[in-house]
Amino acid sequence: MTDRLYLYDTTLRDGQQTQGVQFSTPEKIRIAEALDSLGLDYIEGGWPGANPTDSAFFDAAPETRAKMTAFGMTKRAGRSAENDDVLAAVLNAGTATVCIVGKSHDFHVTDALGITLDENAENIRASIAHIVAEGREALFDAEHFFDGYKAHPDYALRCAKAAYEAGARWVVLCDTNGGTLPHEIHAITRAVIEAGIPGDHIGIHTHNDTETAVAGSLAAVDAGARQIQGTLNGLGERCGNANLTTLIPTLLLKEPYKSQYETGIAAETLESLTRTSRMLDDILNRVPFRQAAYVGASAFAHKAGLHASAIVKNPTTYEHIDPALVGNKRIIPMSNQAGQSNLRKRLADAGLEVEKDNPALAQILEDIKAREDQGYSFDTAQASFELLARRALGLLPNFFEVKRYKVTVERRKNKYNRMVSLSEAVVVVKIGDEKKLSVSESLDESGSDRGPVNALSKALAKDLGPYQKYIDDIRLVDFKVRITQGGTEAVTRVIIDSEDSTGRRWSTVGVSPNIVDASFEALLDAVTWKLVQEGATL
Ligand SMILES: [Zn+2]
Numbered sequence: 001m002t003d004r005l006y007l008y009d010t011t012l013r014d015g016q017q018t019q020g021v022q023f024s025t026p027e028k029i030r031i032a033e034a035l036d037s038l039g040l041d042y043i044e045g046g047w048p049g050a051n052p053t054d055s056a057f058f059d060a061a062p063e064t065r066a067k068m069t070a071f072g073m074t075k076r077a078g079r080s081a082e083n084d085d086v087l088a089a090v091l092n093a094g095t096a097t098v099c100i101v102g103k104s105h106d107f108h109v110t111d112a113l114g115i116t117l118d119e120n121a122e123n124i125r126a127s128i129a130h131i132v133a134e135g136r137e138a139l140f141d142a143e144h145f146f147d148g149y150k151a152h153p154d155y156a157l158r159c160a161k162a163a164y165e166a167g168a169r170w171v172v173l174c175d176t177n178g179g180t181l182p183h184e185i186h187a188i189t190r191a192v193i194e195a196g197i198p199g200d201h202i203g204i205h206t207h208n209d210t211e212t213a214v215a216g217s218l219a220a221v222d223a224g225a226r227q228i229q230g231t232l233n234g235l236g237e238r239c240g241n242a243n244l245t246t247l248i249p250t251l252l253l254k255e256p257y258k259s260q261y262e263t264g265i266a267a268e269t270l271e272s273l274t275r276t277s278r279m280l281d282d283i284l285n286r287v288p289f290r291q292a293a294y295v296g297a298s299a300f301a302h303k304a305g306l307h308a309s310a311i312v313k314n315p316t317t318y319e320h321i322d323p324a325l326v327g328n329k330r331i332i333p334m335s336n337q338a339g340q341s342n343l344r345k346r347l348a349d350a351g352l353e354v355e356k357d358n359p360a361l362a363q364i365l366e367d368i369k370a371r372e373d374q375g376y377s378f379d380t381a382q383a384s385f386e387l388l389a390r391r392a393l394g395l396l397p398n399f400f401e402v403k404r405y406k407v408t409v410e411r412r413k414n415k416y417n418r419m420v421s422l423s424e425a426v427v428v429v430k431i432g433d434e435k436k437l438s439v440s441e442s443l444d445e446s447g448s449d450r451g452p453v454n455a456l457s458k459a460l461a462k463d464l465g466p467y468q469k470y471i472d473d474i475r476l477v478d479f480k481v482r483i484t485q486g487g488t489e490a491v492t493r494v495i496i497d498s499e500d501s502t503g504r505r506w507s508t509v510g511v512s513p514n515i516v517d518a519s520f521e522a523l524l525d526a527v528t529w530k531l532v533q534e535g536a537t538l
Helices: 026-038 052-060 085-092 106-113 117-133 145-151 153-165 182-194 213-224 243-253 273-284 304-314 336-347 359-376 384-391 453-458 465-471 515-533
Strands: 008-009 042-046 065-073 099-101 137-143 168-174 203-205 227-230 401-413 420-430 434-441 475-488 489-499 505-512
Touching: 008 243, 008 384, 026 042, 026 052, 026 273, 026 384, 026 505, 042 052, 042 475, 065 085, 085 099, 085 117, 099 106, 099 117, 106 117, 106 145, 106 505, 117 137, 117 153, 117 434, 117 475, 137 145, 137 153, 137 465, 145 153, 145 168, 145 182, 145 243, 153 182, 153 505, 168 182, 168 227, 168 453, 182 203, 203 434, 227 243, 273 384, 359 384, 384 434, 384 505, 401 453, 420 465, 434 505, 453 475, 453 515, 475 505, 489 515
Parallel strands: 008 042, 008 227, 042 065, 065 099, 099 137, 137 168, 168 203, 203 227
Antiparallel strands: 401 420, 420 434, 475 489, 489 505
16 A cells, blocks of 8 residues: 655745745746656745735746645734735635645744734634635645744644644645754654644645755654655755755655655656756756755766776666666766766767767767866756767868957947947858858847847857858847856856757857857857758858
8 A cells, every 4th residue: 555645846935035046937937847747746836916926927827737836824813814915815826726824833923923822823724714615725834833832732733723624635844944853853743643633634844954854854754744845956945945856766766655655756757857956956057066865966976996897897886776767877987988878878869879989989078078177067058068079070060160259348428428338249250261250239129238248149140151041040048157167267157048940949158267258159159059950061
């Protein structure tokens, strides 16, 4: 007999509480779609009414198999649930599921809210009853539950029961301050079940302030809880929330969870976990944490020597799982066979079948290593990686040569006496025997300045003679800049995402001490990659 465990993602709500994180609506949609295809049961989209981008997200929310959930708080004292405008805004998002947070620690009720304990319990009951009466599935996030239970167990239980008895599908025990250790979480969850709330109605919401959020969630499951709340990559306020990117493979691959429980996530979709984790970092313009469990670039990286030679003979010698199960890969020092077979696989994914003994393989690995030492990163810049490989394989036509480029940046007063900025770029290319000079400005149709990289991009793509028809539809969609280490110097790494009229999207990288130069290199790769894809010839 297996029990069903439900996974509840709050990346878009609690995850957005992370310092410096603010998702745009399109980004939220992308994340929601990724969570849904991963197989999460619930996606908490945000707090409609409290945050304009959250409201916009619910208006545009994608159709998901996962239950889209709106978050809010219990009604306030002194008005009915029906007349509480904050609660109404949450219900108006029209989601099938609604999660409301409320107090369960008596000290917070009397000191932070300034209402009586009875009023708070009644607010919980009435709010949940109202949500249920509206035909929605209701969740109650019992804020500060563990601290509250430790202070006054009776009152904490009274709040949890008020929600359960009013019809809440889930009563979620929250370790809001993140300081509760796993053994305490286990004991208190157990006590809640013994007090009459069945485990298959109990959820767990932990924070990572003692770096035990994942362990605390597992302890709650061991005690009988059947819903786990967390975020991708452990994103969240302070030290973060329980990391679903770690919890998911643990639940699917480790005993006793593997045999005792079922989740909505299939073994095949688990393979997309690493990709999903990197996608989030990419949206946040963050360097992926190399040592992240399961999905980090170093999670299955072996240094040269004893480990590496044992790994080649039998991977289980120094690996707790097969990295392919979570879509990660084994990294063994470049020179050996395994490094080459990884590379061949990546090349095959790009449509380049390379024979096992081709000496270009060693060359490509060396080129990558040398470039990475200079500050390049090919993890996301797949198009630049392909060009590097094609060059080594002799499969990259010499489409054109850039003879020179120039960019000027100017700031001056216009005729209305307002300061305006403007960039101008000149690019000279040689195609066959013909030289072409293109000039472009950085102003868009509305007359606003789009900056020097935009001017360069336009000049480069303005007149490529016979190739023009292939590149006319390239659009620069994203531009990320990061200061990184290249050798002993700090250098600038630019990643550019381009898109064409077919919706195809590709990423290229450039590195230089100079941001414009790094951008130009990435732009050049973007154009060259597109010409390769189009099968352009002179
Ligand atoms: Zn939280």
